[in-house]
Amino acid sequence: MSENVVEIQDLWHWYLRGTPLQTVALQGAELEIQSDDLAAIMGHTGSGKSSLIQHLNGILRPHRGTVRVFGNDLADPKLDVRPLRRMVGLVFQQPEMQLFDPTVGDDVAFGPRQLGGTPEEVRRRVRTAMERVGLSFEGFKDRYTFGLSGGEMRRVALAGVLALEPRLLVLDEPTAGLDPRGRRQLLESLRTIHAEGEMAVVIVSHDMDVVAELARRVWVLAGGRTVMRGSVREIFARVEELRELGLGIPQVSELAYELRRAGRDVRADVLTADELAEALWTNSTSPAA
Amino acid sequence: MDEFDFARSVTVGQYVPGTSVLHRLDPRAKLAAFVIVLAAIITSDSYIGNVVGLSAALGLVALAGIPVGYVLSGVRPIVPILVVFTVFNFLFLGNYDPTGSAVLWRQQVALGPYEFNFTVTESSMKQTVQGVVRIIALIVLTSTLTLTTTITGLAKGIETLLAPFRRVKVPGHEAAMVIAIAYRFVPTVADELERLMKAQASRGADFGRPGRLRFVKRARQMIPITVPLFVGAFRRAERLIMAMESRCYIGGKGRTPITLPALGRRDWTAIASAAVFTLAVWNVPWPL
Numbered sequence: 001m002s003e004n005v006v007e008i009q010d011l012w013h014w015y016l017r018g019t020p021l022q023t024v025a026l027q028g029a030e031l032e033i034q035s036d037d038l039a040a041i042m043g044h045t046g047s048g049k050s051s052l053i054q055h056l057n058g059i060l061r062p063h064r065g066t067v068r069v070f071g072n073d074l075a076d077p078k079l080d081v082r083p084l085r086r087m088v089g090l091v092f093q094q095p096e097m098q099l100f101d102p103t104v105g106d107d108v109a110f111g112p113r114q115l116g117g118t119p120e121e122v123r124r125r126v127r128t129a130m131e132r133v134g135l136s137f138e139g140f141k142d143r144y145t146f147g148l149s150g151g152e153m154r155r156v157a158l159a160g161v162l163a164l165e166p167r168l169l170v171l172d173e174p175t176a177g178l179d180p181r182g183r184r185q186l187l188e189s190l191r192t193i194h195a196e197g198e199m200a201v202v203i204v205s206h207d208m209d210v211v212a213e214l215a216r217r218v219w220v221l222a223g224g225r226t227v228m229r230g231s232v233r234e235i236f237a238r239v240e241e242l243r244e245l246g247l248g249i250p251q252v253s254e255l256a257y258e259l260r261r262a263g264r265d266v267r268a269d270v271l272t273a274d275e276l277a278e279a280l281w282t283n284s285t286s287p288a289a
Numbered sequence: 290m291d292e293f294d295f296a297r298s299v300t301v302g303q304y305v306p307g308t309s310v311l312h313r314l315d316p317r318a319k320l321a322a323f324v325i326v327l328a329a330i331i332t333s334d335s336y337i338g339n340v341v342g343l344s345a346a347l348g349l350v351a352l353a354g355i356p357v358g359y360v361l362s363g364v365r366p367i368v369p370i371l372v373v374f375t376v377f378n379f380l381f382l383g384n385y386d387p388t389g390s391a392v393l394w395r396q397q398v399a400l401g402p403y404e405f406n407f408t409v410t411e412s413s414m415k416q417t418v419q420g421v422v423r424i425i426a427l428i429v430l431t432s433t434l435t436l437t438t439t440i441t442g443l444a445k446g447i448e449t450l451l452a453p454f455r456r457v458k459v460p461g462h463e464a465a466m467v468i469a470i471a472y473r474f475v476p477t478v479a480d481e482l483e484r485l486m487k488a489q490a491s492r493g494a495d496f497g498r499p500g501r502l503r504f505v506k507r508a509r510q511m512i513p514i515t516v517p518l519f520v521g522a523f524r525r526a527e528r529l530i531m532a533m534e535s536r537c538y539i540g541g542k543g544r545t546p547i548t549l550p551a552l553g554r555r556d557w558t559a560i561a562s563a564a565v566f567t568l569a570v571w572n573v574p575w576p577l
Binding site for chain 2: 019020021057059061082085088089091092095097098099100101110111112114115146153160161164283
């Protein structure tokens, strides 16, 4: 049974509140995440995506509205957010910039050590986390952190968060700046992590192909508000609305959309190349059928 | 509540866009006028003169249309230093008073094998109080200057004011460039610091208070922040060098601005008012 682990209603947040440079980041955002969710938050640059997810582990606190995460009310100033930060693993944009320890194993171990487990427990967590992101524990634990490639560094940073063994994993633009191979590996890791069934996964992205490939449910933000929500198929079928928001759609959906406009009878909710081929084949009115 | 909103307390290096008279002054004139007012504030040698200086600085903040509270929030970080400085000055400065002014209070305190003399004289009292007022006025005045001036404007102003010293080999352009770059990166580094603290807090780092005196623990907590902060700063510096070199930057030699507008009436008025103010503060026989 899945239950809501995150419930956000009418969330408002201002940056530099109380100074002449005050700007509003969120104005009435909403979000719900279930305990086995695989969701994506999409939106244009400046739509409030990053601000929204920073509320999930108490990095930001709501200025107005309600944020409940695993039953904790974030609006309560007396709430101790430290236990929450262990349950919600937040991976920031370009997380490879946050690495600091010269050896990979020690960097990944930073979080577990803060939790204060035994050396064996720390070792187990580091091993599991590294293997989950496709880095072999024996092969990488003593490598020099700053000598790794960009894609490897990103996976190390991801392992650093996974080592906390959170129940909700949130990633901000996880594939930005990766080459196609690094991107594919990362998405594969995320899919495996979700399939293990221990944590809900939420990604923030404006790369529609990544969203289409990975997510099941989608939330769309614009101007600090939640403007669309639904299954990934429902969302990408609403091509005009997405375009109006300045968002693209996956390349395959775009092709299907243009074919439909050109008069071909193609269903609206295709996401992958195989689906499009099948849709074209079964609905084809050409003599070849 | 806003645990990581650092930029809020960093007023140094920020620019608040606006259309006030102060915003519209030519940066060269503005800088000159501020230097003149600054001279009045740091040399005035009476209680009233210093209070007048501080009021003038606050008046300029109001003129710029910037909330006074925002400017004063830039003073907050130095309050602890200011308190220590004031207490020590108050207790000990009188011991070294060369003017021989009247002694107001004297006390000898024995602490184990040590003996301390606390002396407050009329002149040391004055210097202590003036010290505090001057520092606050100075911060308010300089923040007002930087809050209303873009970095490029400021750099141009500094360059112009230093130009006469070129004969004695003062590298005016280079100095202006260094100051401009340093200023430019204060908010950037503050942003980066904020991002890193958030990221490490998300990995279980605890930046809570381990107690004010546990320096080692505090320093240890900062390692996950300082290492990537410096790595990032060096990377950024390298990129900046590359960008400057690829634009054939060779320093100030032979460089001239495309446009050099003459100072207008408003600019001369500002300089003149600053001069009048300073002469007045110097020459009025303040009763205190």
